[in-house]
Amino acid sequence: MKILLTGTRAPVTRDLAAAFAARGHEVHGADSLAAASTTRTLNSFTLHAPPAQRFDAFARDAQALVDRLQPDLILPLCEDIFYWTKASQGWPLFAPDLKALIQLHSKFEFVVLADCLGLPVPQTRRLSPGEDAEPGDWVYKPEYSRFGRRLVIQPRQAQALARDPKNPWLRQAWIPGEDVCFHAIARDGALRAFAAYRSSWRTRGGASYYFDPLEPELAQRLEAMAARLAAALNLTGQFACDLRHDPDGRLWLIECNPRATSGLHLLAHDPGALSDAFTGGGDSILRSDGRATCIGPAMWLYGLRPGRYRPWRTDLRRARNVFAGVTCAAVLDTMGFSLRAALAGRNLQDFLTADMECNRDLTCT
Template sequence: MHVLILGARAPACLEWARAFRAAGWRVTAGDSLAWPITRASNAIHDYVRLPEPRTETKAWLAALKACIETRAVDLVLPTCEEAFYLAHGRDCLPCRVMTSDFSLMHRLHHKGWFAEMIRDWPVSAPETRLLESREDVAALSDEAGNWVFKPAYSRFANRALIRPRAEALSNIRPTTDQPWVAQRFVAGREHCSYSILLDGRLTAHACYHPRYRVGRGSGIWFEPTDPAPIRVFLERFGTQTGYTGQVAFDFIESPDGRCHAIECNPRATSGVHLFDDQPNALVAALLGAEGVLTPTHAPRQVALAMLLFAAHKHLFDRQFWRDYHRARDVVTRPGDHAPLPAQIPGLAEIIGRAIARRSGLLAAATADSEWNGQTL
């Protein structure tokens, strides 16, 4: 059997490559970058460089189809937001594609529509208002400090304004095509879930607290947690939607023990690393094995990112260094160390894109594959 795993720049892709290799599959990884981290791993047999899905969607799908046909690929698995382009074009691809239908993924990706979808669920979203004009924003200016403002299509807290001053709202210019949402601020402990479902049936589930992050964005240290309401939420989500594929949610657990669903990411996230010591079971869960796979309790981390993006803030914090030494790195693995130094050229390539596109580093890391509601 042959799997093509997309989003090779992501450590999640590396995790899946190792899992499929352990399960006896032939593994090809794909991305638009020349030197993504997964390319350096001995878990993959081949690497294919693809066009950028966001700007060259038709060419990207054509290249995928050619790759599937010439390499006899049996399964395509996305890990980043190329999942949206894959879902939109999956009917033209001659193999199994691990995504849900595009319309459901769109509904989940749009932060306002997702909040509306789960409004009456036991675990629901905080009060959320859709903002499609400057007037919508101005209506909240007197109580801006009670709200979180963010684009309806966004990721990694990119451009989010958390309890801003009223004058900061002047930078928000929503439209009907590029709306924002305002979500009432809820204080508490953050949990991130990662799950796999097949036709609505939960087959794998993990939850974690991202103790350390790159800025306010992506988590880089993952402490397993297991709030019961979140597991119940995922079971209901599967029943209500019939979802297939990987899906992740962000939650806030308030001091009274209630969990609030903040947003949905219908793709892979760092939660997949919590299954790094169960590779065969992880692949079986993706393919629909009975039961629900759950992770072991050890924390994981992206060790180099901890040193580059978090250590300078915690130089004299003993707890930080204890956490660093007790967590397992998700990039290195016995017998597969090349991805560790491969992070440097991969990061350099993204820095080059950030300079060329005059954007921040996080924005440059996703600019070629993210989907922001534009017509496909």
């Protein structure tokens, strides 16, 4: 098969390219930003217009690329999935339709869906126009956002919130406990791969760079939730959920990312089975082998801090480094992106998502 990966700045590009190559597939890539540390494993790479900022130009670039490559499978890896789906002219996308994508992406509509399926969710509502944050055990966040950015958690006093009519704020009950996550791959409503994990290593913006598999009993409970979601939507695609595990042992679904996330790294131990999860072959579910993974350069850049050296050293030693063998290229990518971000007056995480992020309901435009 000829496979096109898009959003190849994502570190999961490396594991996916290796997985598809293990089955003899031809792997190509496309993105509106080029990252040498991930694209060097591809047969070819094509740069296209930024979809969130120049959608019409992106749609033309995407159509030209599809016409030229004639891929058997297109696998978007980042929030570009919304724009590839919106632009699609019957392309072989590994993704649900745009309506289902937005339903999962919306932090409000996802809670409504999960509640209708009998899955536990915190009390959540949209704020009315002009309503601001109030003190109390609440979390305030935009309906469409990522990496935990712009969160207002348990405010101690009233706080004004920036307004965007296309991206309203939500108020959600604060759930005490620990953060846990899962990443799932589904085809025709059935799970084909699943990994559940936690992370104590995160950037200040909330993005994880260390992925530690959960104990089997807890992972099984999360897998049952994932299976119910996949079946309810007859889902074909990747989806990842953030949850809270409260002190009483209850699990609460918080939000969903209907795309690839770094939890996929926990499935790379069996490249052939990971490839099959997307392309077909066998009915078994690929699960984590229990070994942690990490984004090595991020562990050095963000994790090595005074007072955390011992746990940092221990965790680094027991994890597979996603960028093993290409650390220098990954560091150079990060330096280059950081410089471009600074010149644009943005932080690095904002810069790396601004050209493809989806902050509104694209089905309404």
